[in-house]
Amino acid sequence: MKKPIVVLGIGELGSVFARAFLKNNYPVYPITKETDINELAHNIDPELILICTGEADLQNALKDIPDKWKNRVAMMQNELLPRDWEDHGFINPTVISVWFEKKKGMDSKVLISSPVFGKKSHILAESLALIDIPAHVLNSEDALLFELVLKNLYILTTNIAGMAIEPGANVDSLRRNHLQLMRDVSSDVLILQSTLTGRVFDQTDLEQGMIKAFEGDLKHGCMGRSAPARLERALQLARELDLTMPTLEKIRKNA
Numbered sequence: 001m002k003k004p005i006v007v008l009g010i011g012e013l014g015s016v017f018a019r020a021f022l023k024n025n026y027p028v029y030p031i032t033k034e035t036d037i038n039e040l041a042h043n044i045d046p047e048l049i050l051i052c053t054g055e056a057d058l059q060n061a062l063k064d065i066p067d068k069w070k071n072r073v074a075m076m077q078n079e080l081l082p083r084d085w086e087d088h089g090f091i092n093p094t095v096i097s098v099w100f101e102k103k104k105g106m107d108s109k110v111l112i113s114s115p116v117f118g119k120k121s122h123i124l125a126e127s128l129a130l131i132d133i134p135a136h137v138l139n140s141e142d143a144l145l146f147e148l149v150l151k152n153l154y155i156l157t158t159n160i161a162g163m164a165i166e167p168g169a170n171v172d173s174l175r176r177n178h179l180q181l182m183r184d185v186s187s188d189v190l191i192l193q194s195t196l197t198g199r200v201f202d203q204t205d206l207e208q209g210m211i212k213a214f215e216g217d218l219k220h221g222c223m224g225r226s227a228p229a230r231l232e233r234a235l236q237l238a239r240e241l242d243l244t245m246p247t248l249e250k251i252r253k254n255a
Contacts, residue, residue, distance in 0.1 A: 002026050003047035005123075006040070006069075008061055012102040013076065014052035020127035041066040048094065048120045050074045056229075062088045074120055078155050079230070080148055081196055094118025097147045099213065100133050108133060111216030117144035149193045149201055150209045157186040157210065159230050162222025164251045172218035175211060184247040186210070192234060195241050228255065 004027040007018050018028045029044060031037055049069050053061045055077050062085060065073060074094035075085065085093055096116035102108045113134040116124050125135040138144050158171055165178050174182050186207065194200055214220070231252055238245045 004029050004044055006031060006044075006046045006049040007052055008037075008049060009052035009054075009057075011052060011054075012104060013098065014050075016100075016102050016108055016131070016133070017050055017052060017076070017124075017127070020131045020133070021123075023130040024123070024127040026123075026127070037064055038066060041069060046072060048072045048074050048123060050076065050124075052076060055079045058084060062090075065090075072120065074118065074124060079152055079233070081152070081193075082145070082148075083196060092119055094120040094124065095144055095148070096121070096124050096135065097144075097151045099151070099216070109217065110134060111213050111220070115144070115147045117141065117147075145197060145199065146201065146205075149190075149197065150206055150213075152193055153186055153189055153206055154210050154213050156189045156230055156234060157182060158220075158222045159224055159227035160189075160234070160248060160251060161185045162224075163227050163231065163255050165222070167223075169222050170218065171214040171220045171222060174222055175214055181247075183207070185251075188245040188248045189234065191243060192238055192241070192245070195243060196237070231255075 002025055005021045006029045007014050008031040010018065010030045010032060021028050026047065029040065049065065049072055051061050051073065058077050070089055071091040073090055074096065076096045076098050080095065094116065095118055096114055099112045099114045100108050100110040110133055113136050115138050116135055117138040121137045125137055128135045138147065158174065161174055161178065161181050162169060164181060165174065190201065190203055190206065231248060235245060235248055235252060
């Protein structure tokens with residue numbers, strides 16, 4: 001019998017991972033708002049704990065993880081960077097950059113293979129493969145950081161640029177008809193990502209990676225419901241870091 005896997009947050013994506021783990025013969029314990037996490041930690045010894053909360057709830061979720069579990073945590077949020085977990089005492093967390101989406105009433109839609117890094121990465125990759133979702137294991141922390149920044153660039157650029165173009169625009173329209181806007185937004189976003197990570201990234205490599213993701217679903221809509229909140233979070237971080245974000249400020253002013 002394999003050790004159980006704990007899934008904190010059984011939303012749309014959490015349910016996908018839970019099904020993948022079950023298909024891989026792992027018992028799954030969900031954590032909801034009604035779960036006493038400390039009681040659960042006293043009663044089971046899990047293989048890993050996957051945090052599937054939304055971005056806004058991540059910090060509270062990380063604070064609630066019992067110390068005895070901190071060496072077995074995996075994360076999958078958007079807008080995720082090492083700074084999000086480094087202050088909470090986690091030991092080499094496993095992190096997956098999710099490139100598939102799951103909406104209510106619809107099956108999972110894959111854009112590209114999801115990269116994952118960390119000591120539990122093989123469990124995530126093997127389990128997702130059993131439900132036909134591709135994932136691949138990275139070989140270094142540097143590779144993971146690039147992938148996290150790439151996903152953040154994709155999410156923030158498409159969402160925020162989508163606020164400034166025609167309603168219902170997709171990523172194919174963005175790259176073909178609004179290329180300069182796409183690059184201006186991504187330039188602001190990349191400055192923010194570089195400051196938050198203390199690293200310099202090749203903008204050409206990141207743009208090529210973003211275009212590859214576009215090609216995974218050319219009809220993918222730019223502006224989701226979270227776009228205004230993402231813009232506000234980015235600008236708030238920019239103010240805290242004393243960064244100038246001219247394109248993002250202009251979009252907010254005109255929204």
